[in-house]
Amino acid sequence: xxxxxxxxxxxxxxxxxxxxxxxxxxxxxxxxxxxxxxxxxxxxxxxxxxxxxxxxxxxxxxxxxxxxxxxxxxxxxxxxxxxxxxxxxxxxxxxxxxxxxxx
Numbered sequence: 631x632x633x634x635x636x637x638x639x640x641x642x643x644x645x646x647x648x649x650x651x652x653x654x655x656x657x658x659x660x661x662x663x664x665x666x667x668x669x670x671x672x673x674x675x676x677x678x679x680x681x682x683x684x685x686x687x688x689x690x691x692x693x694x695x696x697x698x699x700x701x702x703x704x705x706x707x708x709x710x711x712x713x714x715x716x717x718x719x720x721x722x723x724x725x726x727x728x729x730x731x732x733x
Contacts, residue, residue, distance in 0.1 A: 642712035645686040646720040665697045698722040
């Protein structure tokens, strides 16, 4: 869902909710890492969802890749093209990672 802020001189806002989908049921999540573009490689540059599973980021205009990830869940990626003053709601539904672990 995309809205335009009244003050279009402001950076874009991306906000949403992250939950876990397991066996057809939705569960609340918290402390999910939300990385924008190449931030996941930079320690301390990520956003963590709150206890209700919500996150919010202000971003400059342009193309962005947003990644939601949590240990034991498959990561989810979304690509967005943001304009100055955009306000976008982007929700993620993460699924359990059932791949076998290796040593």
